[in-house]
Amino acid sequence: MSWMLDHPSWNLHPQPTRAMRTPTAIWLIKATTTYDPILLHGEGAAPRLEIYDPATLAELPLPAGLAHSLQGLNPIRRVTNADLWDALATAIIRQVIRAAQARTLYRALLDARGQPVDQAYLPPTAEQILAMTDQEFADLGMAFKHRPLQAAADAYLRHRDEWAAMPADALVKALQSVPRIGPWTAGAAVADHTGDFSLYPYDDLAVRTWARRADPASAWPHDELAFAARWRELAGPHLSTLTALTLSWGDHHVHQHHVHPGRPVH
Template identity: 35%
Template sequence: MKDSSKYYLTDHYSWVKTETGTFMCAHETADGLVYSVLSQDKHTLLEGNASYMEFKKNDKLVDSPSATYIYRMQCPNLWDCIGTNIIRQVIRASQAKNMYHTFSESIGERVSLTGGIHYHLFPSPQKVLETPDSTYQRMGMSFKRDALKSAARFILEHADRLEKIQAPDLLDELMKIHRVGSWTARATVADYTNELATYPYGDAAIRFYAREALPCHEWPKEEAAFIQELHKVAGAKNMSSSIATLIMVHEIKRG
């Protein structure tokens, strides 16, 4: 049954739109496959076993009626979070999303989900290391190869230990990976923990979302000034809910 007070975010690149218009995603974990299926309007969780975090909409960042409660899937696979944000580095969001899906469809494991629908998982660390350079070149990912392989080796070596580390220390650990700096580490931890306030929310994506949400407001272009203005407009106490609100508004306006 539809509940318009709820809205489920699909900003993580693992989400795909099916032929019927529903949305689905899946991740491999040590305990098996975790998946989720959403309705076409993203107001209803149809099925799945994924964990979600609830955020209350920040009304100060919305200029039209929308859902009160926002839900974001907690990505259960740290490797997927790292790999996704390495792919996001220094390229446009649309290009990064296409690259993520090309990568998954080319070398990721193919699994069957509800209704016999097939889904390609994000490639495992082992697969990333086994894949020859020529395949990365064919996928247009030669410039991502070294960083992905460095991260894959790090995960395989330290996976058990990393799963037990809390967010502040996890940031420091991730930045030990070659070509993983503060932005990538913070974006990764935000995806993995759903503590969205960890995300580097002065970046170009959030600045763009803020302009979409409140187009009549004069948002600073410079990162530090933008963060100060966002705190002023939204309130600095619960930035996770504010970031979730901006993502929701972006998804609604983009259809």
């Protein structure tokens, strides 16, 4: 069993550790052989663990190269992000820039405004983001994230109860009413929040890049719409698992070869 540590809040050393808010509690999560989150404050259910198993894909008509690459993975564990605000803010930080740069910016924000918890940090709240000045964002190298983050923070504080009650597909649409949030950002945020990667923008550069690298012999469509149609056709009822495992394969590939696909603006 392996872990998908795609979210930048993970402190990877000495042991992958992450602090997370749920609506009623604060939790500390460590990537160990068992899933045993530690309740630090409050009450209620722990963040949910999703498992994406390559064996699920055995029945799909995948190209041989892609099937071979993904079947080489262990079942992948991923903790769903119970904090919708953080999922939204993280997706905004990931806009436009490469994954490595987004991680650096997110970690700088944690260091400057996060709440220390054991070996990790809780991310700044929407209220904290709204209180930050232009200069404070600039000092973190995040001047270009200032307006979209504060617009999202304002919208979250006004609509969080309404958003919390929405089905995931409706939430993806609702988030796009916020300035500077388009389909990519909304889909990435809701996939992070729910663990359902059928909502992830699977026509994006990351999925297309890792599909080609996992299976360079196949003729993958270069057009985003054509790729998305092909991906849905291959995935059938396992779109979430196929997308999550492909991203996880890419995450392992990144650590081995230091290759970082970028992210689109929305």
